[in-house]
Amino acid sequence: MTNNITIIKIGGNVLDEPAALAAFLAGFTALPGAKILVHGGGKIASGIGQRLGLTPQYVQGRRITDDATLDLVTMVYGGLINRQLTAQLQALGCNALGVTGADGNVLPALKRPAGEVDFGWVGDPSPERCGTELLGAWLQQGLTPVFAPLTHDGQGHLLNTNADTIASVLARALTGRYRVRLLFCFEKKGILENPDDDHSVMPVLNREQYRRLQAETAVSGGILPKLDNAFAAAAAGVEMVVIGSAADLIANFAADSVCGTLIQV
Amino acid sequence: MTNNITIIKIGGNVLDEPAALAAFLAGFTALPGAKILVHGGGKIASGIGQRLGLTPQYVQGRRITDDATLDLVTMVYGGLINRQLTAQLQALGCNALGVTGADGNVLPALKRPAGEVDFGWVGDPSPERCGTELLGAWLQQGLTPVFAPLTHDGQGHLLNTNADTIASVLARALTGRYRVRLLFCFEKKGILENPDDDHSVMPVLNREQYRRLQAETAVSGGILPKLDNAFAAAAAGVEMVVIGSAADLIANFAADSVCGTLIQV
Numbered sequence: 001m002t003n004n005i006t007i008i009k010i011g012g013n014v015l016d017e018p019a020a021l022a023a024f025l026a027g028f029t030a031l032p033g034a035k036i037l038v039h040g041g042g043k044i045a046s047g048i049g050q051r052l053g054l055t056p057q058y059v060q061g062r063r064i065t066d067d068a069t070l071d072l073v074t075m076v077y078g079g080l081i082n083r084q085l086t087a088q089l090q091a092l093g094c095n096a097l098g099v100t101g102a103d104g105n106v107l108p109a110l111k112r113p114a115g116e117v118d119f120g121w122v123g124d125p126s127p128e129r130c131g132t133e134l135l136g137a138w139l140q141q142g143l144t145p146v147f148a149p150l151t152h153d154g155q156g157h158l159l160n161t162n163a164d165t166i167a168s169v170l171a172r173a174l175t176g177r178y179r180v181r182l183l184f185c186f187e188k189k190g191i192l193e194n195p196d197d198d199h200s201v202m203p204v205l206n207r208e209q210y211r212r213l214q215a216e217t218a219v220s221g222g223i224l225p226k227l228d229n230a231f232a233a234a235a236a237g238v239e240m241v242v243i244g245s246a247a248d249l250i251a252n253f254a255a256d257s258v259c260g261t262l263i264q265v
Numbered sequence: 266m267t268n269n270i271t272i273i274k275i276g277g278n279v280l281d282e283p284a285a286l287a288a289f290l291a292g293f294t295a296l297p298g299a300k301i302l303v304h305g306g307g308k309i310a311s312g313i314g315q316r317l318g319l320t321p322q323y324v325q326g327r328r329i330t331d332d333a334t335l336d337l338v339t340m341v342y343g344g345l346i347n348r349q350l351t352a353q354l355q356a357l358g359c360n361a362l363g364v365t366g367a368d369g370n371v372l373p374a375l376k377r378p379a380g381e382v383d384f385g386w387v388g389d390p391s392p393e394r395c396g397t398e399l400l401g402a403w404l405q406q407g408l409t410p411v412f413a414p415l416t417h418d419g420q421g422h423l424l425n426t427n428a429d430t431i432a433s434v435l436a437r438a439l440t441g442r443y444r445v446r447l448l449f450c451f452e453k454k455g456i457l458e459n460p461d462d463d464h465s466v467m468p469v470l471n472r473e474q475y476r477r478l479q480a481e482t483a484v485s486g487g488i489l490p491k492l493d494n495a496f497a498a499a500a501a502g503v504e505m506v507v508i509g510s511a512a513d514l515i516a517n518f519a520a521d522s523v524c525g526t527l528i529q530v
Contacts, residue, residue: 052316079344083423087367091421097369102352103362104408137406143369156356158348
């Protein structure tokens, strides 16, 4: 209960820039204590998908994971990105272990039932089913799990899973065992009061403010599921949930101060 | 020292046939005791490489791993095949952990020095540098490591590595700690005395017989590195080294009898 763990989620804006990635990985490695890295896919998957002649499939404007897309993300997220990150962290002295939710069954998920939209091979994991015992054992062994955004259905299929959701579910599952600090890295320095003003970072965002920003459409699009995942983690007792830029979060976190936007319930 | 471990290497002839693979994985899961699976790549990597517009690079008839090929095998071996095998084994109740040599630094390697041929991103691992402590801890946790044919150089690069070599190196590294049984699965029922007669399987092959078969060109090509890896393991004290077909090896191994060709030093 007294052990700290830091869970950091990075996305395309870090993964797509070699210099930013190298700086991030060095900072991540230097963070003391147990830690977990969760990564998304960035533009890399789309680029390779194009070269393979795959056309992204959309139903009612929502992207779906058909068989070919599942193979693509398994190759790119579970292979190229995850394996390279692991090798790069090892070179820095961070004892990384690159996993999907299928490894050691640490993150099983339910295939999302087809409703108005059939999302295909998409999985929704839950904190209750997370293999916290094994995760805890790996952390005790000094390993740093690096999660690709993939889970599995326990019936032999991998499932495409939102990386923010994986980070949030891991944080919720480990709360109680650890004092969990969850950092979501994205392209801004935090949640902006005014989306046109990069200097309007809100130091704190609570649910009421979140509702207000939504009503004012100051937040919309891809940031909404990220914020929902952040609030779900904060509501579940995760000690600290912050959204901001990778460079700021790592630099300030090492100095034990907070940067970016702190999520409060 | 009294614990048994079974290390099985499978290649394209199993991976490329869904029915053969399903039967193999069920048999593998049913094997009692600690076990490790090592897989190659089969035709899958070549097919995806073609779709990506990659042309295999050869120098003096030897295939080399350039940057694009390393990315390809990282995606296909480390991602598609390894992650799918892990999910399929989980569905059967085998607690698989899909790894490359970079994970937990269990199998570091030296990038092969450029001699007459520069093989590119190719790595040669050694039993001495294998992370047997961590491997042993994983096995104690009930995990079944599934190795993709990739190692790393400790400087941030993955390295393409022969799957037979990985199986042999793991077997040699774990000998002493475990009674190791090493099975190489390939497309024949064993080493053939007469390459044109599938019924001429040799029950035992020793070094002298191996030299004779080479002189008679009864063995040649891809089987030579496999046999060299097999003899290296037997010479290092690996208790049992067998080469044969996946179906026969699994069936007979479960019945505690030997099928295929037993390698003797």
